[in-house]
Amino acid sequence: MKFSKVFILSACCMIMLSACAGVTPKTAKKVDKTAKETYVERKSPFFDGIIIASTNNPCIDQFTFIRGNKIDVYKNYSADYAKIGDGYRFLNVNQHIMGKEAKDVYTMQLDLKLDTLCSKAHYTSYQIVKEKMRNLTNI
Numbered sequence: 001m002k003f004s005k006v007f008i009l010s011a012c013c014m015i016m017l018s019a020c021a022g023v024t025p026k027t028a029k030k031v032d033k034t035a036k037e038t039y040v041e042r043k044s045p046f047f048d049g050i051i052i053a054s055t056n057n058p059c060i061d062q063f064t065f066i067r068g069n070k071i072d073v074y075k076n077y078s079a080d081y082a083k084i085g086d087g088y089r090f091l092n093v094n095q096h097i098m099g100k101e102a103k104d105v106y107t108m109q110l111d112l113k114l115d116t117l118c119s120k121a122h123y124t125s126y127q128i129v130k131e132k133m134r135n136l137t138n139i
Contacts, residue, residue, distance in 0.1 A: 059118035
């Protein structure tokens, strides 16, 4: 009798201890390498460069991209952006004394100019990438 009690007690202890042990799932899936992992593996001093962080504003990101590749175009776009910024400052300073219609029309005009400038920057960025790709075809 004593032997069976010891056996049952030890069996229960083993079951309880094994339940506490970390169990790995049997359905573990093989994870493919991400682009980041592949990049890190291939990383060499030849491919290193300065990484520019995104501002989460697509228009400003396009400006930053253009600044690094076509400085003359960037200067023109930057001057236009400053003029639009001056327009928004004028609107903020005078919005309480302007008529509603004048304020609405001026705001629409500024928004249109800003959207147009951002579209130009986006297209210019595309042209830069297209030119870089064309340069790679000769290799």
